[in-house]
Amino acid sequence: MDIPLLSPELTWMLIGERMSEGHYLYVDIIDDIGPLSAYIYWLIDMAIGRSWWTYKILASLVILFQITYINRLFIAYRAFEDNTYIPALVLIILFHLSFDFLTLSPALMGTTFIILALGQLFSLTLLKQESTESVLMVGIFGGIATCFHFPLAIFLPFLIFTGIMVSGFSFNQLVLSLVGYFQPLVFCGIYFFWIDAFPQFISEFILATRITQIYPHVGYLDLVILLLIPMAFTFGGYFIGTLLKSITVNQQKQKQLMVLFLIFALLSVLLANHRTPYQMVVILPGMTYFIAQIYIYLEKRRLINLFFYLFLILVPSVGYFWSLQKIQSGKIYNYAVNEVPPSSQKEKILVLGDDISLYQNATLATPYLNFRLSKRILTNYDDFDKMSQVYLNFKNEKPAKIFDREGVFQKLLQHLLPLQEMYQEEENGIYSLKTNTSY
Template sequence: MLRFFRSYYPYQYASLLGLLLLIRLPLLLHPFPMLIPELNWMLVGEQMSEGHLLYRDIWDSISPLSAVVYWGLHTLFGRSTLVLHIAATVVSVFQIVYFNYLTNNRDVYPDRSFWPGLIYMLFLHLSFDCLTLSPVLMSTSFLLLAFGTLIKQMERRGATDEVFEVGFYIGIAALFYLPSALFIIWATLSLLFYTGTSFRQHSLSLFGFLFPIAATVLFYYLNNSLDDFNRNLLASVFRVRQYSLSDFQSLVASLLIPLGLGVLGFLSLFRSSSRYVNFQQRVQQIMMIWFVTAVLTIALGPFLAPMSFLSFVPPMAYFTLYYFENFRKGWLAELGFSIAFGLILLLFYQGLLGLIPGSDLGRLSSLQVQSSPLPDNIRDRHILIIGEDLSAYRLNRPATPYLNWDLAKYDLKNLDNYEAVINVFDHFRKDPPDYIIDRENVVDKLFQRAPALAGWYEKTATAGVYKRK
């Protein structure tokens, strides 16, 4: 396979994209388990399509531009995981083609080939959850655009005002996935160490980063929702931790080969550094800074899953190529890549198809939406879930802004505060749920603090479920 993609002809793009579809098409046609993050994203898009404003009327920590994408997809197609997977494939195609084009057009490597795109495409399949349109995937597209503009500046004797674009792309990436804002550190260090950037140009890059964020802040200010924006997005990055992944074995297995190959590729540079010109060595260094920055973003992510590591794919793919390029015998490189290719795809298919009998490796069961705990007759109703388990929303619609339990605690776990009780009562009055599913035992206290609400609801035969009279 390496030998086939070694040649650099335009028709190889068709071969590369054909291989991508060959890998994904069987899974896109296979019944796919809905993931809890996917359900959460679709609920946000659904609520926004009904006229609710994110952060004010929908308490969730999703970044605004990602929410806008889910809003648009829901408006056009409704709730559909297949649409998320198809859209993710389109974004993946862009990243693969752009990464391959950029590395070859800018002579990032000594030789031109389709290896960058091939390795990038392979590493996009860390796990089956990487098939969906996640905020990390969308954010990484703009980080790649920032990388492209950055290395364009490195080719010149001095930086130009195009450094504004670097900051702007990172600002957009942060509005898709807030932890990506840390990449402004990556851009600043890269411009400082590897380009002739002046103080004015550094300021221009920072302004480019702040511009889209400031425009978003202004939008919420004009809608009298700045406090909601700050609490549910900016402050939540340090507090919200959803969908805890207990299957660390699957997480480690999905990252082991790509990270291992990336590290081996990085170490191989010490044996052959004389082969590379100054520009290529500087690119190697800024890719190392990218990797370190990506590690920092993990601590700020709202949940832990293989899809959270998609921002690692560019540096892992970048350094892995050096590992196979520095093999002295071509057949050994071909054998090594074939083994890595087979093992990565084995785990990828195992997660969805269960190819290994009796093994749950890669299944990510804790991220999958389970069957609804509600009786079968409760469907297509407005409900409120008090707790982390969102599975009952799969066949129903959310009521009140309290979608994210970590954020809902501001009110529902603070019922000794008069203002919190007033907030809850107002939200119930504006958007009363038909059913309340209480998994945190707060309803009794809520009814004590707001007796008017107690008169609206009655207990059902199902424990923790209250029905509107």
């Protein structure tokens, strides 16, 4: 399919690269990425450097773990009467709904810990005695997931509601779970306080979804097209499981748990400020639970075969043809990066705009990676402290070229006159560092 490098993937590589150079997240790198995700990309860059294939291979290992864990979870807690590997097969097929499901995204890594929290909630539907460890781990796993990908914070009310209504949390258990949930966030906050970046941690990570506009990499119609067939099978599985099978009390609790999981997973997609298909990976475990019931509870073999081959063919086909149409028509121009001619030497540059394709053969200079967040700083002309810091960032790092897509740097030159001594405009919107500058 000749799948291109995606804009978010290049952003993650730039974050890892800049952190491996000794720069601090949220201070020297302005972006809304989760801190734990950023440090995973830092480790990858430290070990290998920029590597598209590494992201794919590591994502495959994470996906394999999720598939194995979900299937074992359903077997261990008797979600269905028979021990079966049908949920694993269903989840494998669902992961091929979109090509960007198969990359190491913050959503994929965070979903892994949401699944682990779900496993602890499943255990609480069976145990007759109180399990302090499971209650605590529900919260800890939920908090870690949020530190990977902030839109997963929507699962906090899910954990509270299901803990009380489905698992029967007492007040002490609820408090214990909340303490566990906020522990990872508190530890992250302490670390960024230690490096004098706590305000940036709050504004760029916690509040970023509220202070920036959504990045519309794809339209809502695209998400609906991708979800239409899997959700039809999901509703079909729900009604088949409801009408054709009587279930135990524990299975009833598990069913309620998965219905709520699916609802909150959909809400997390809407909360994300990057509208992309990979945000939907968190929905897959919920859909798997219900779709598997079609093949487990139906008794007529012909119907089972019909639904199986329809699912096996339709789900990957929709994802394939959607991706093919988008790639060949160029309609993911703001999602995939444009190919640029290879360069023998990587220059330090700054791109002020949403299209970051030029970073493929260059490195980021200055902290201003995320344009939506950076624009608030670069245009805050009345704040003397921030303008001083902006000037120092340009003076210290001296990007060789600045590609001013939105006219932000042009206006900045009018307020920071010393920058006019450092840069000259080569052509419309492109500024280069003067070779004879004394700065």
